Amino acid sequence: MSRESRTALGLVGVVLTMGALAWAAVPFYNWFCKVTGFGGTTQVAQQASGQVLDQMIRIRFDANVDANLDWTFRPMQTKMDLKIGENGLAFYEAINNSDETITGTASYNVAPEVTGYYFDKIDCFCFSEQTLKPGERVEMPVSFYVDPDLVKDGDAAWVRDITLSYTFHRTEPKQAALDAAPANDVN
Template sequence: MSPEKRTVSWLLGVVVLMGALSWAAVPFYNWFCKVTGYGGTTQVAEQPSDHEIDEVVRVRFDANVDKNLDWSFKPMQNRMDLKIGENALAFYEAVNTSDEPITGTASFNVAPEVAGYYFIKVECFCFTEQTLQPGESIEMPVSFYVDPELVNDRDAKWVRDITLSYTFHRTEPKQAALDEDPAKAVN
């Protein structure tokens, strides 16, 4: 093989490798955040906690709305003081203030970031799209606990104030997109 063909083959291989790495970056980053709690990403449990300890943590609640979403959105409580490991239920309220049906999806994070690994959601409205009709309001629950292992973590054991923050973003409803083009269905 000539040096020119070898160089072109090598460069083509680099381009393919870079494309593959960039394609894999988002799923890998999401996986990394879920496993480590990096960036305030919370963990998810299938069932409530069965163990609590006699130390108290304060959870504060924050709500934001993307500027493209005509909703009001707020926590129904500002904070909760609970034992570490205690199962808790908090509520948020969203109101569609526009004159059209709007679908939104919530993103979330926890601060400080180190607490994300120990903030466990059992049930959350952020796992599904929310479609509200004009003027409609909805109360949305989030069931959670703070894992007692928090007190054994070298970096997180001092955390006693945690903020759970949600931001609602406008999204296109999945069902409407499927009704328009059934080829968009993903199996």
């Protein structure tokens, strides 16, 4: 094999490797954030912790809407004081101010970021798309707790005030996207 052929083959290998790494970067980053709580990414739990400490923590609630989504979106309470490990239930309100049916999806995080690993959601409207008809108003619950292991973490043990923040973004409903996709002919 000539030197030019080896160089060309090496370059093709580099390009394929870079493409594979780029393809895997987003799923890997999402997995990393969920596992570590990096960037304030919260955890998902099946049930409450079962252990409740005699230490209080304040949860603040924040809501934002992407500029291209004509919704009003707000927390129905601004804060909640709970014992660490105690299950909390908060509500957010969304109103479609437009004259069209719109689907939105909420992204979320907590601050300070170090608490993401300890903030567990049991049930949340952010786990699925929300479709609102013109003028429709909905109240959406989020059930959560702060893991008692927070007090054992040297970087997070000092935290007694967490902000849970959501931003709603306009999305195409999954079924509509499937309906709009061209059918594959198998002839």
